[in-house]
Amino acid sequence: MDDMQISEDCVGYLTKHYSGAEDILRNVGYRQLRNFPRHKYTNTMDHSIRVACVNLYLADRFHVSEESAVKVGLLHDFCLVDYYEEPHLDKSERHPGIYAFYHPVEAVENAEGICELTETEKKAIKSHMFPLAVRIPTSRLGWLLTISDKIVATYESFYGIRAFHRAMISAGNRAVVRIAA
Numbered sequence: 539m540d541d542m543q544i545s546e547d548c549v550g551y552l553t554k555h556y557s558g559a560e561d562i563l564r565n566v567g568y569r570q571l572r573n574f575p576r577h578k579y580t581n582t583m584d585h586s587i588r589v590a591c592v593n594l595y596l597a598d599r600f601h602v603s604e605e606s607a608v609k610v611g612l613l614h615d616f617c618l619v620d621y622y623e624e625p626h627l628d629k630s631e632r633h634p635g636i637y638a639f640y641h642p643v644e645a646v647e648n649a650e651g652i653c654e655l656t657e658t659e660k661k662a663i664k665s666h667m668f669p670l671a672v673r674i675p676t677s678r679l680g681w682l683l684t685i686s687d688k689i690v691a692t693y694e695s696f697y698g699i700r701a702f703h704r705a706m707i708s709a710g711n712r713a714v715v716r717i718a719a
C-alpha cells in the first residue's frame with residue numbers, strides 16, 4: 539500500500555450510498571489530491587470526502603439523490619493545482635486564471651475523465667464557489683454542495699478536524715467516517 543491510504547470504513551460507507559465512490563477513491567489521478575493542501579489543517583482529498591459526507595447527511599432535506607450528493611462532494615475540487623504554492627512560482631509557471639474561478643471548471647473536466655456526470659451535477663460543481671465566484675447555483679444539488687463546502691471549509695480553516703467530527707456527531711450525523719487508515 540502507498541502512504542495515501544484511506545480507511546476501508548470510508549470507502550465502504552460512501553460506496554454503499556453511491557456505487558461509483560470506490561472507483562473514484564481508488565483512482566490514481568484522484569488520489570493525487572492527497573498531495574494538495576486545503577485550508578489550514580487538511581488536504582484536498584480528505585476535504586472532499588468530508589464534503590461528500592455532509593452532502594449525504596443533508597441529501598434528504600434537499601430532496602436530492604444520495605448518489606449525486608456523494609459524487610459531487612468527492613469531485614467538486616478535483617483540480618491538481620496547489621494554490622498555496624502558486625504565488626511563489628515564476629509568473630510563466632503560474633496558472634493564468636484565478637483559482638476560485640477556474641478550479642470548479644477544471645474539476646468537472648477532470649471528473650469527466652473518470653466517471654459520467656449529469657448536466658445538473660456538472661453545474662453544481664461549477665457553481666460551488668458561490669458567492670466568492672459569481673456562478674449562482676441553479677439546482678437543489680448546487681445549493682447543497684455550496685452550503686456543505688462552506689460548512690466543512692469553516693471547520694477546517696478555523697476550528698479543526700476534531701471539532702468538525704464533534705459537531706457532526708452531536709448533530710446525529712452518522713456519515714462521519716475514519717478517513718485515514
Ligand SMILES: [Fe+2]
Pocket residue numbers: 614615641642666667
Ligand atoms: Fe472549491
Ligand SMILES: [Fe+2]
Pocket residue numbers: 585589614615687
Ligand atoms: Fe471544497
